[in-house]
Amino acid sequence: MPWTLLLLSSVGMVWAITGCKPKNAGNALSGDAAERVYVAPGKYDEFYNFVSGGFSGQVSVYGLPSGRLFRIIPVFSVDPMDGYGYSEETKPMLNTSHGFIPWDDQHHLQISQTDGTTDGRWLFANANNTPRIARIDLKTFHTAEIMEIPNSAGNHSSPFITENTEYAVAGTRFSIPMDNVNGDVPINTYKKNFKGALTFIKIDPATGHMNIAFQLLMPGVDYDLSHAGKGPSHDWFFFSCYNSEEAHTLLEVNASQNDKDFIWAINWVKAAALIKDGKGQIVKTNYAHNIYDEDTHQATSAMEHQVTMLDVTKFPGIVYAIPCPKSPHGVDVDPTGEYIVGDGKLAAVIPVFSFSKMINAINNKEFAGSFQGIPVLKYNSVLYGEVQKPGLGPLHTEFDGKGNAYTSFFISSEIVKWSLKDLKVLDRIPTYYSPGHLMIPGGDSKKPWGKYLVAYNKITKDRYLPTGPELCQSAQLIDISGDKMKLLLDFPTVGEPHYAQAMPAGIIMKNSVKYYDINKNKSPYKMVGGTGKVIRSGNRVDAYLVQIRSHFAPDNIEGIHLGDTVYLHVTNLEQDWDIPHGFGVKGANTAELLIMPGETLTLQWVPDFAGIVPFYCTDFCSALHQEMQGYIRVSPKGSNVPISFSMGNNTDTSAVVGIEETK
Numbered sequence: 001m002p003w004t005l006l007l008l009s010s011v012g013m014v015w016a017i018t019g020c021k022p023k024n025a026g027n028a029l030s031g032d033a034a035e036r037v038y039v040a041p042g043k044y045d046e047f048y049n050f051v052s053g054g055f056s057g058q059v060s061v062y063g064l065p066s067g068r069l070f071r072i073i074p075v076f077s078v079d080p081m082d083g084y085g086y087s088e089e090t091k092p093m094l095n096t097s098h099g100f101i102p103w104d105d106q107h108h109l110q111i112s113q114t115d116g117t118t119d120g121r122w123l124f125a126n127a128n129n130t131p132r133i134a135r136i137d138l139k140t141f142h143t144a145e146i147m148e149i150p151n152s153a154g155n156h157s158s159p160f161i162t163e164n165t166e167y168a169v170a171g172t173r174f175s176i177p178m179d180n181v182n183g184d185v186p187i188n189t190y191k192k193n194f195k196g197a198l199t200f201i202k203i204d205p206a207t208g209h210m211n212i213a214f215q216l217l218m219p220g221v222d223y224d225l226s227h228a229g230k231g232p233s234h235d236w237f238f239f240s241c242y243n244s245e246e247a248h249t250l251l252e253v254n255a256s257q258n259d260k261d262f263i264w265a266i267n268w269v270k271a272a273a274l275i276k277d278g279k280g281q282i283v284k285t286n287y288a289h290n291i292y293d294e295d296t297h298q299a300t301s302a303m304e305h306q307v308t309m310l311d312v313t314k315f316p317g318i319v320y321a322i323p324c325p326k327s328p329h330g331v332d333v334d335p336t337g338e339y340i341v342g343d344g345k346l347a348a349v350i351p352v353f354s355f356s357k358m359i360n361a362i363n364n365k366e367f368a369g370s371f372q373g374i375p376v377l378k379y380n381s382v383l384y385g386e387v388q389k390p391g392l393g394p395l396h397t398e399f400d401g402k403g404n405a406y407t408s409f410f411i412s413s414e415i416v417k418w419s420l421k422d423l424k425v426l427d428r429i430p431t432y433y434s435p436g437h438l439m440i441p442g443g444d445s446k447k448p449w450g451k452y453l454v455a456y457n458k459i460t461k462d463r464y465l466p467t468g469p470e471l472c473q474s475a476q477l478i479d480i481s482g483d484k485m486k487l488l489l490d491f492p493t494v495g496e497p498h499y500a501q502a503m504p505a506g507i508i509m510k511n512s513v514k515y516y517d518i519n520k521n522k523s524p525y526k527m528v529g530g531t532g533k534v535i536r537s538g539n540r541v542d543a544y545l546v547q548i549r550s551h552f553a554p555d556n557i558e559g560i561h562l563g564d565t566v567y568l569h570v571t572n573l574e575q576d577w578d579i580p581h582g583f584g585v586k587g588a589n590t591a592e593l594l595i596m597p598g599e600t601l602t603l604q605w606v607p608d609f610a611g612i613v614p615f616y617c618t619d620f621c622s623a624l625h626q627e628m629q630g631y632i633r634v635s636p637k638g639s640n641v642p643i644s645f646s647m648g649n650n651t652d653t654s655a656v657v658g659i660e661e662t663k
């Protein structure tokens with residue numbers, strides 16, 4: 001295969017130089033761009049755009065078409081801005097079988113769907129490092145649940161969902177020995193000992209609560225991305241993989257040997273039926289399941305100890321392998337559910353597979369052989385056609401719902417529009433530079449809102465003001481409403497963007513929570529009035545404070561001793577939109593709390609010196625915000641100063657305790 005070697009060496013070289021720069025960089029901008037992206041002061045954007053934060057571990061929320069950043073939602077990383085992961089209430093969200101993990105690498109997002117249409121209830125997010133899936137509630141933009149994924153390492157092909165949000169999936173990037181066997185094996189026994197697990201997580205249709213329904217035991221390769229079928233292909237899920245060579249070192253070379261790797265077609269409906277029939281095996285493992293309760297304002301973390309696993313080689317008809325050229329990355333299903341697009345990172349074509357041909361090939365047993373006990377379908381039996389000469393380094397494809405597909409090309413740094421009907425390239429536009437994912441609002445669903453496309457770029461050299469050795473990553477907004485794509489806007493992103501989702505803002509705004517009803521606050525640490533309370537039990541002190549513009553109650557606390565651990569439970573009594581109060585204590589080695597109206601949060605604080613410690617509100621809440629402050633007196637260890645607390649008692653007892661005025 002000389003052409004393969006040629007491709008590998010030339011493409012490999014360009015790849016190593018991290019992409020080439022398109023020429024004619026200035027020409028792509030649309031003449032009316034400013035007008036098209038201008039959202040006048042006081043006006044709302046048309047779309048919410050949720051963007052993965054990559055190695056920041058968070059998700060950011062932008063408006064389209066303006067590109068304005070509205071919020072960073074803390075998900076897998078602690079956030080000192082609002083105390084996520086620092087407050088006692090939210091610490092359990094970051095619990096795992098490895099203990100507390102304050103960081104992750106967040107790549108993919110998918111909004112829940114009803115009948116294949118983006119519905120705006122929940123946003124699912126993956127963690128790529130310590131395998132987890134999060135569910136963000138789009139009523140509050142809070143992370144509501146995090147499920148750890150056992151038997152996995154690098155949860156990359158995740159958190160994609162089926163078309164009625166029946167399941168979210170998680171596929172292991174790294175194959176490894178399963179958790180219930182001795183994993184202390186030589187790395188060069190990969191072929192014998194390393195396996196892949198694909199996880200199916202059941203989503204409760206009413207509450208969104210997640211539970212691992214089953215795992216599929218798969219061949220030991222690297223599972224990369226996935227997407228569910230829809231419409232006619234509803235019962236199927238498609239996972240791409242690289243490293244069908246089963247290499248365990250220098251994958252750059254050793255996993256680029258085979259002409260084709262695979263897209264795995266998985267009949268999840270059949271698999272679920274087998275599990276229901278008791279065909280799965282209980283496998284021992286450990287994984288954390290963390291839920292944030294919006295009524296008690298408390299997160300709880302529970303450890304789960306088993307999963308049900310199905311060895312797919314023992315149950316024919318669940319999994320088939322579709323050969324796909326050169327280390328496929330993205331696998332994307334078009335709005336009709338008939339076309340499955342594979343993007344081979346090193347491939348010279350884009351193969352488009354046909355779901356109906358796949359079913360025929362399965363029925364007619366048109367197999368090219370098998371891979372570790374799984375039937376491999378004949379490439380040509382499943383192929384609808386190939387997009388010829390599309391560009392270099394295809395990564396991901398989205399759809400506009402008008403019969404067109406759009407593919408990002410990392411190496412040739414462009415977005416290419418092509419027709420699903422005849423697979424002809426229709427248009428191409430350079431990006432600045434090296435796009436990874438691209439996104440059309442609803443572009444992975446049955447009903448795309450095909451007006452804009454956003455390219456998420458890895459490299460921005462010479463596009464923005466320099467900021468030291470590290471430059472920002474960026475997104476570029478492209479108008480796809482006409483025949484020709486038009487560049488409208490560049491905007492920087494937080495962390496490295498991978499996948500993103502967007503949908504009309506109005507749908508989400510309808511259900512938006514504006515504040516928490518204090519009467520429904522079921523926190524055991526809630527305090528609703530008076531001067532609060534402070535209670536000692538042994539070395540533990542619980543101080544219950546309330547906040548209302550513009551004071552704390554209590555705001556004078558005495559009787560804390562060195563050696564105490566103090567829990568400061570703070571309830572914000574406001575019942576008004578956009579009036580959070582903050583809470584910061586001098587010397588606390590955690591973070592502030594940012595407490596929403598009607599919410600209760602707790603800061604754990606261990607005083608480390610005897611003296612007077614101030615605390616204050618950190619969020620500018622009224623004209624007298626600066627006055628919203630208080631003092632805590634810390635006495636030496638073993639002191640006999642009793643607990644006392646007050647608010648508004650402004651008598652000065654200096655004279656009584658014997659400080660004399662000099663005459």
Ligand code: K7E
Nearest residue numbers: 107395436437498499
């Ligand atoms: Cu960035 Cu989806 Cu992790 Cu492609 S992946 S770019």
Ligand code: CUA
Nearest residue numbers: 617619621625
């Ligand atoms: Cu409350 Cu500032």
